[in-house]
Amino acid sequence: MREIILIFITLLFVSCSNTPKESITIYVSEDQVFSEPILKDFEKDTGIKINTVYDSEESKSTGVMNRLIAEKNSPQADVYWANEPIRAEVLKNRGILAKYNSPNAKGIAEVFREKDNYWCGFSARVRLLIINKKLKDRPKSILAYRDSSFRSKAVIANPLFGSTTAHIAALFTILGDQKAKAFMNDMKRNEVAISTSNGESADFVASNSYSFSLVDSDDAMSRIKQKESVVIEYPDQEDNEIGAFVIPNVVMLIKNSPHPKLAKKLIDYLLSKEIEKKLAFADCAQIPLHKGVELPKGLKPINQIKVMKVNYEKVAKKLVEIQPFLKEWVSK
Amino acid sequence: MIFDTFIGEDGFTISSYEKFFQTSNLITSFKNSFIVSSLVASFATFFGVILGIILGKTEIYFKKFFISILVIPLLIPPYILAFGWFQLLGRDGFLGELLFGFWGVSFVLFSIYLPIPILLTIFFLSQVNPSLEDAGRLVTSWRGVLKNITIPLISPAIILSFMLVFILSFGEVSVANFLRYDLISLESFVQFSAFYDFKMATVAAMPLVLIAFLILLIEQFFIKKNIFRFNSYHEIKYISLNKYQNRTLFLVSLFAIIIVIMPLSTIFIKSLDLESFLIALNKASSPLLRTFIYASIGATLLMIFGFLNGYIIENRLFKWWRLWDSSIIFLFALPSTVIGISLILFYNTTYTNFIYTTPIIIIFGYLVKYIALTTKIIQTKLSQIPHSLSESAQMVGAKWYQILYFILIPISKKILIISWIIGFIFCIRENTIIMLLYPPGSDTLPIYIITQMANGKPEIVSALCVIMIIATLFPIMIFGLYNTNVKK
Numbered sequence: 001m002r003e004i005i006l007i008f009i010t011l012l013f014v015s016c017s018n019t020p021k022e023s024i025t026i027y028v029s030e031d032q033v034f035s036e037p038i039l040k041d042f043e044k045d046t047g048i049k050i051n052t053v054y055d056s057e058e059s060k061s062t063g064v065m066n067r068l069i070a071e072k073n074s075p076q077a078d079v080y081w082a083n084e085p086i087r088a089e090v091l092k093n094r095g096i097l098a099k100y101n102s103p104n105a106k107g108i109a110e111v112f113r114e115k116d117n118y119w120c121g122f123s124a125r126v127r128l129l130i131i132n133k134k135l136k137d138r139p140k141s142i143l144a145y146r147d148s149s150f151r152s153k154a155v156i157a158n159p160l161f162g163s164t165t166a167h168i169a170a171l172f173t174i175l176g177d178q179k180a181k182a183f184m185n186d187m188k189r190n191e192v193a194i195s196t197s198n199g200e201s202a203d204f205v206a207s208n209s210y211s212f213s214l215v216d217s218d219d220a221m222s223r224i225k226q227k228e229s230v231v232i233e234y235p236d237q238e239d240n241e242i243g244a245f246v247i248p249n250v251v252m253l254i255k256n257s258p259h260p261k262l263a264k265k266l267i268d269y270l271l272s273k274e275i276e277k278k279l280a281f282a283d284c285a286q287i288p289l290h291k292g293v294e295l296p297k298g299l300k301p302i303n304q305i306k307v308m309k310v311n312y313e314k315v316a317k318k319l320v321e322i323q324p325f326l327k328e329w330v331s332k
Numbered sequence: 333m334i335f336d337t338f339i340g341e342d343g344f345t346i347s348s349y350e351k352f353f354q355t356s357n358l359i360t361s362f363k364n365s366f367i368v369s370s371l372v373a374s375f376a377t378f379f380g381v382i383l384g385i386i387l388g389k390t391e392i393y394f395k396k397f398f399i400s401i402l403v404i405p406l407l408i409p410p411y412i413l414a415f416g417w418f419q420l421l422g423r424d425g426f427l428g429e430l431l432f433g434f435w436g437v438s439f440v441l442f443s444i445y446l447p448i449p450i451l452l453t454i455f456f457l458s459q460v461n462p463s464l465e466d467a468g469r470l471v472t473s474w475r476g477v478l479k480n481i482t483i484p485l486i487s488p489a490i491i492l493s494f495m496l497v498f499i500l501s502f503g504e505v506s507v508a509n510f511l512r513y514d515l516i517s518l519e520s521f522v523q524f525s526a527f528y529d530f531k532m533a534t535v536a537a538m539p540l541v542l543i544a545f546l547i548l549l550i551e552q553f554f555i556k557k558n559i560f561r562f563n564s565y566h567e568i569k570y571i572s573l574n575k576y577q578n579r580t581l582f583l584v585s586l587f588a589i590i591i592v593i594m595p596l597s598t599i600f601i602k603s604l605d606l607e608s609f610l611i612a613l614n615k616a617s618s619p620l621l622r623t624f625i626y627a628s629i630g631a632t633l634l635m636i637f638g639f640l641n642g643y644i645i646e647n648r649l650f651k652w653w654r655l656w657d658s659s660i661i662f663l664f665a666l667p668s669t670v671i672g673i674s675l676i677l678f679y680n681t682t683y684t685n686f687i688y689t690t691p692i693i694i695i696f697g698y699l700v701k702y703i704a705l706t707t708k709i710i711q712t713k714l715s716q717i718p719h720s721l722s723e724s725a726q727m728v729g730a731k732w733y734q735i736l737y738f739i740l741i742p743i744s745k746k747i748l749i750i751s752w753i754i755g756f757i758f759c760i761r762e763n764t765i766i767m768l769l770y771p772p773g774s775d776t777l778p779i780y781i782i783t784q785m786a787n788g789k790p791e792i793v794s795a796l797c798v799i800m801i802i803a804t805l806f807p808i809m810i811f812g813l814y815n816t817n818v819k820k
Contacts, residue, residue, distance in 0.1 A: 025772050031786040051772030054783040063767050070676040331357050
């Protein structure tokens with residue numbers, strides 16, 4: 001009996017990690033397959049140990065955002081790497097972030113930075129259309145979702161979660177509430193299917209269960225690299241059209257973080273041109289926001305894409321306002 | 333968090349509940365949940381008991397193999413089974429449309445929770461006094477013995493199975509979310525995931541708790557009336573199948589193929605890529621080791637505290653035993669997210685950092701969520717032990733801990749092992765609470781699988797699932813071997 005108790009206590013303490021002298025904790029919402037190599041490179045380059053908490057897709061599990069909010073009074077994380085700015089705005093509004101103006105933020109357009117330096121964007125995804133090659137008449141605008149010639153041929157990720165919510169909220173700020181609601185209702189009338197995530201939408205299109213979907217560029221690019229039978233289209237690129245919604249990765253300093261100096265070092269590292277190049281050449285093929293960063297073939301630089309002109313702060317506010325509408329829309 | 337749901341800007345208020353009950357489709361989602369859970373619990377209990385009798389009481393060939401196969405859906409994240417069916421059936425056509433709705437959700441949940449009544453039936457069958465069955469065999473066939481003696485004797489286990497499956501399926505989120513069917517459990521989940529609104533999420537969790545209390549009342553009335561007390565037995569009377577062997581084998585095989593092999597075949601086929609499997613094994617080694625350690629510690633504590641709780645409740649040791657019983661059912665019914673956030677809010681302080689920043693918080697999460705499971709399993713067994721044994725010991729001056737140590741624990745040895753295995757399975761598969769609580773660098777394999785699902789290579793994700801299934805079956809196989817040696 002005594003031996004069992006000893007083994008039990010040993011097991012418990014063996015599994016408790018010993019924190020070395022220099023270490024830092026980061027919570028990451030960017031997909032682990034893309035973010036983990038970057039963070040391991042930081043460890044190698046600087047010798048600072050990184051303790052990481054990764055996130056799941058929002059539709060599968062609640063994760064990092066709720067943890068950050070719950071830990072507000074005693075933060076465990078030093079840095080948060082979010083995969084879109086709306087989460088950053090939610091945290092800023094709840095007083096969870098601290099200001100930091102990284103020297104590596106110079107050169108990134110102001111639209112991708114918070115005006116008071118609470119967060120800074122880097123390595124962006126673009127919301128684009130992934131289209132199955134079998135579809136002859138390919139859509140060029142997100143308005144194709146309400147085009148009757150594409151009735152029951154389209155799928156969209158659940159607009160209650162993730163980047164789709166942000167995109168819909170952005171549309172509301174651009175088109176106005178009335179037109180945006182009409183668009184959503186037309187989409188429903190056109191029998192759009194709802195998937196649980198952008199990744200799933202991309203898989204549906206790749207398997208020709210549906211002909212096209214609005215997804216993030218990293219979901220689309222990874223299916224192209226997996227040699228699926230799909231093509232991509234940057235939507236709404238004509239002069240009189242609204243442009244494509246761009247979602248940068250965002251890095252931010254947590255207020256009262258345990259290791260603020262090291263946190264700033266990590267933020268500088270993530271905002272560097274070298275990291276943007278790595279993420280551009282990775283399977284996620286994310287678009288650098290710094291000018292002059294080398295790009296792989298087939299990836300359009302940000303200045304060649306007509307970007308939807310949005311204010312992320314307004315998008316974050318609109319996102320909260322439209323939640324009851326979206327909840328009802330999903331359940332119809 | 334519950335107290336907070338009654339507090340507004342001006343003090344006490346029920347405005348959060350008023351706002352929640354004004355949700356337009358609340359009644360529909362509650363009705364859906366009730367019907368799905370009732371159907372799943374009824375069918376899982378019915379088929380689970382039949383399969384439990386076949387696998388635990390007959391001389392069917394390959395019974396350990398069938399038990400291992402049928403248990404697999406309980407070992408993997410529920411979402412994966414739903415995804416497997418989608419890969420097989422698609423979304424179009426009659427079967428595809430059936431999958432994405434009431435019947436699909438019910439069927440997938442049935443597959444996931446079927447192992448619970450199977451395992452409980454097999455165990456409680458082994459506790460039936462064989463001489464009672466021998467006496468019955470003098471006047472009737474095995475069918476009559478099963479109907480009039482064996483099944484009534486194991487009826488507490490059957491009712492317990494129904495209860496557990498009902499509560500678990502009522503609170504399940506990922507399957508309904510994937511198959512796009514509106515259930516009340518999604519209300520709480522959406523409040524957390526989409527709105528980050530802890531108050532409304534807790535309010536949305538309250539209907540689940542009410543249902544759990546209803547189930548508890550049923551347990552109090554029905555199980556208590558059907559308790560037969562007897563000692564433990566190691567000898568089991570097996571039913572010889574003779575000319576029905578091949579037919580039974582065929583039916584059980586067909587069941588296993590439809591319920592388990594078909595949906596998981598797409599996942600298994602993808603994992604056959606050796607290179608991906610080796611990469612997955614390399615990546616999985618640390619999370620797998622952590623999973624085993626945490627789940628073993630969790631299962632051990634669940635067994636110990638489950639036994640103590642079961643003893644307290646069964647013997648009504650304290651005045652407030654009913655409150656104690658209700659509390660653990662309440663925790664079991666609460667969504668895992670509410671439990672996770674509550675543990676963060678309570679333990680994330682300077683004084684309790686030694687708990688919150690270490691895997692101890694994960695163990696706490698397991699205990700809070702699953703203590704009801706092991707308590708009820710062990711309590712059901714304790715309720716069948718004759719009081720005369722304890723009373724005799726008391727008469728000669730034995731203290732309560734001596735009665736526990738020298739009488740009740742030895743008699744309950746097998747149920748303690750069963751409760752350890754069930755605790756281990758649930759700890760291993762738990763991901764929602766762990767996702768919220770795991771200290772950096774302490775992720776478990778289910779967490780790793782979920783984070784890899786976002787744009788990870790499908791072959792590697794499939795291989796990780798296979799590794800998890802094999803790893804989880806390991807203690808069950810060890811128990812099977814131990815059981816065989818004991819009988820020899």
